[in-house]
Amino acid sequence: xAAARNSFSMFPLGDSAVLAEFGTSLDLEVNARLQRLAExxxxxxxxxxxxxxxxxxxxxxxxxxxxxPAGLDPVAAAEGLLKDCLRVGLxxxxxxPVSLEVPVCYDAEFAxxxxxxxxxxxxxxxxxxxRHAAPGHCVLMMGFAPGQPYIGxxxxxxxxxxRATPRTRVxxxxxxxxxxxxxxxxxxxxxxxxxxxxxxxxxFDVTRDPAALFVPGxxxxxxxxxxxxxxxxxxx
Amino acid sequence: xxxxxxxxxxxxxxxxxxxxxxxxxxxxPCGAMDAVAHxxxxxxxxxxxxxxxxxxxxxxxxLQFEQAALVALCxxxxxxxxxxxxxxxxxxxxxxxxxxxxxxxxxxxxxGYLAVAGGICVPAVLGSRSTYVPATYGGLEGRALRVxxxxxxxxxxxxxxxxxxxxxxxxxxxxxxxSTGWHVEAMTxxxxxxxxxxxxxxxxxxxxxxxSKRAFFDATWRISQDSxxxxxxxxxxxxxxxxxxxxxxxxxxxxTVQAPADGSVIVLMADHQTTxxxxxxxEVAGADVxxxxxxxxxxxxxxxRCSAGEAxxxxxxxxxxxxxxxxxxxxQYGG
Numbered sequence: 308x309a310a311a312r313n314s315f316s317m318f319p320l321g322d323s324a325v326l327a328e329f330g331t332s333l334d335l336e337v338n339a340r341l342q343r344l345a346e347x348x349x350x351x352x353x354x355x356x357x358x359x360x361x362x363x364x365x366x367x368x369x370x371x372x373x374x375x376p377a378g379l380d381p382v383a384a385a386e387g388l389l390k391d392c393l394r395v396g397l398x399x400x401x402x403x404p405v406s407l408e409v410p411v412c413y414d415a416e417f418a419x420x421x422x423x424x425x426x427x428x429x430x431x432x433x434x435x436x437x438r439h440a441a442p443g444h445c446v447l448m449m450g451f452a453p454g455q456p457y458i459g460x461x462x463x464x465x466x467x468x469x470r471a472t473p474r475t476r477v478x479x480x481x482x483x484x485x486x487x488x489x490x491x492x493x494x495x496x497x498x499x500x501x502x503x504x505x506x507x508x509x510x511f512d513v514t515r516d517p518a519a520l521f522v523p524g525x526x527x528x529x530x531x532x533x534x535x536x537x538x539x540x541x542x543x
Numbered sequence: 544x545x546x547x548x549x550x551x552x553x554x555x556x557x558x559x560x561x562x563x564x565x566x567x568x569x570x571x572p573c574g575a576m577d578a579v580a581h582x583x584x585x586x587x588x589x590x591x592x593x594x595x596x597x598x599x600x601x602x603x604x605x606l607q608f609e610q611a612a613l614v615a616l617c618x619x620x621x622x623x624x625x626x627x628x629x630x631x632x633x634x635x636x637x638x639x640x641x642x643x644x645x646x647x648x649x650x651x652x653x654x655g656y657l658a659v660a661g662g663i664c665v666p667a668v669l670g671s672r673s674t675y676v677p678a679t680y681g682g683l684e685g686r687a688l689r690v691x692x693x694x695x696x697x698x699x700x701x702x703x704x705x706x707x708x709x710x711x712x713x714x715x716x717x718x719x720x721x722s723t724g725w726h727v728e729a730m731t732x733x734x735x736x737x738x739x740x741x742x743x744x745x746x747x748x749x750x751x752x753x754x755s756k757r758a759f760f761d762a763t764w765r766i767s768q769d770s771x772x773x774x775x776x777x778x779x780x781x782x783x784x785x786x787x788x789x790x791x792x793x794x795x796x797x798x799t800v801q802a803p804a805d806g807s808v809i810v811l812m813a814d815h816q817t818t819x820x821x822x823x824x825x826e827v828a829g830a831d832v833x834x835x836x837x838x839x840x841x842x843x844x845x846x847x848r849c850s851a852g853e854a855x856x857x858x859x860x861x862x863x864x865x866x867x868x869x870x871x872x873x874x875q876y877g878g
Binding site for chain 1: 563564565566567568569570571668669675677678679680743746789790791792793794795796797798799816817818819823826827828829830851854855857858859862
């Protein structure tokens with residue numbers, strides 16, 4: 308099992324990055340190992356690797372072309388590097404980094420897609436909220452926009468596809484579901500996921516350290532709050 | 544030392560060479576769309592390649608310099624005037640105190656880079672001065688320039704301007720400014736109505752049907768109006784992927800060519816998302832991204848197939864050429 312999870316295929320992403328694919332469907336164990344593998348590569352501190360990006364089932368290494376040593380084939384070197392890290396063994400997962408309570412106001416005004424989701428999954432709106440606010444969510448990866456988490460662990464009964472037509476403007480803090488995951492939009496952005504609520508928390512703030520509220524591996528609990536509570540807790 | 548924005552232009556932002564190292568947090572790289580022109584502009588005023596410049600788009604700003612400044616404008620060809628007198632591009636220009644520089648409209652290309660000796664002095668955010676408008680950080684308050692903005696330049700900018708210009712060989716004096724008798728070539732201007740952009744097959748290329756695979760490299764694509772610093776949408780044949788399966792979200796790159804299910808095609812540019820779930824039909828060669836960034840909506844391009852090895856060689860070649868031009872500029876500075 309462990310051996311299977313150590314096997315990967317390499318795909319160049321253009322001339323300055325390479326993708327190592329460990330799986331084509333979501334496997335939580337693989338996903339967690341990718342975060343640890345990214346840490347192991349980061350610890351090597353190689354100057355020609357400028358970005359290490361673990362995702363759901365794959366990990367990308369971006370090269371700084373100006374710093375790739377002369378004569379080095381970066382794709383072959385990256386493959387060797389990943390194999391080395393996996394052979395030596397990945398450091399044990401740090402104690403679950405932290406857990407985070409995310410207050411969410413599920414009022415209709417903040418949840419333009421909640422009725423449609425409820426109809427689609429044949430549950431009442433209250434039941435959709437109750438199931439979304441159940442424990443067991445976990446941040447799988449960060450991506451798309453600064454500080455945006457992809458959060459797994461959504462109740463299987465709430466699995467809905469992306470909206471056929473993305474919304475051109477989704478407000479900051481919007482909590483949205485699709486593909487059995489939850490995303491929280493860090494700022495106003497276009498998005499194709501189904502918006503079912505809004506959090507008053509600031510998802511990404513460059514004046515804060517760390518800027519990102521969410522961290523991969525973090526367990527997340529959504530907590531339903533009233534509109535009044537939302538206004539009270541809203542970041543200034 | 545400051546410069547005042549009399550007119551902001553269409554979309555003028557502060558950019559440098561980008562915000563790298565934080566893509567695992569979703570932090571978008573940003574940076575100059577035409578990094579080649581950005582580097583040349585900096586070299587021409589004696590700056591490091593990573594100093595912040597003003598990226599001008601289609602219609603440039605009108606700026607007033609409080610004190611003397613050494614500037615260079617590279618990239619797209621603009622009308623550029625100083626109090627009515629044509630200002631030459633692609634060379635250092637010494638402006639007197641109070642000079643009003645009107646960048647004007649582009650004549651060819653889309654994006655120009657105005658470098659000032661000492662750089663544009665905005666605070667670095669997450670390691671870069673590049674503006675990221677969607678999240679309102681970087682550059683000047685995370686936004687494009689507005690009328691009345693006052694932008695900080697280096698306190699020593701006037702002294703740097705005088706000292707650096709004094710070292711330049713072959714200086715010439717015009718009515719409203721001083722410049723040089725030499726210039727560097729503009730390396731990224733589109734050569735004609737339709738340009739060739741080198742691209743590698745993307746990792747999902749084989750999943751498209753035979754007609755789509757042929758069409759991708761045979762068709763003339765046009766840049767859609769619906770294009771920006773995040774991505775260029777291309778108009779052309781609808782592409783059909785044989786498998787309809789959803790993909791797991793995975794990392795994307797500058798130059799990744801996505802082909803969503805509706806048959807459209809999007810090339811990811813400087814402000815691109817760090818990850819995405821659309822199939823990757825191709826990847827634009829790094830050496831041709833700057834050239835592509837100078838193509839206006841309506842402009843045409845064809846993708847010329849190349850291998851990853853050829854693309855890496857082309858990128859090394861481009862960097863060597865830039866380095867050689869920068870060494871030439873340093874010689875003009877007596878270095």
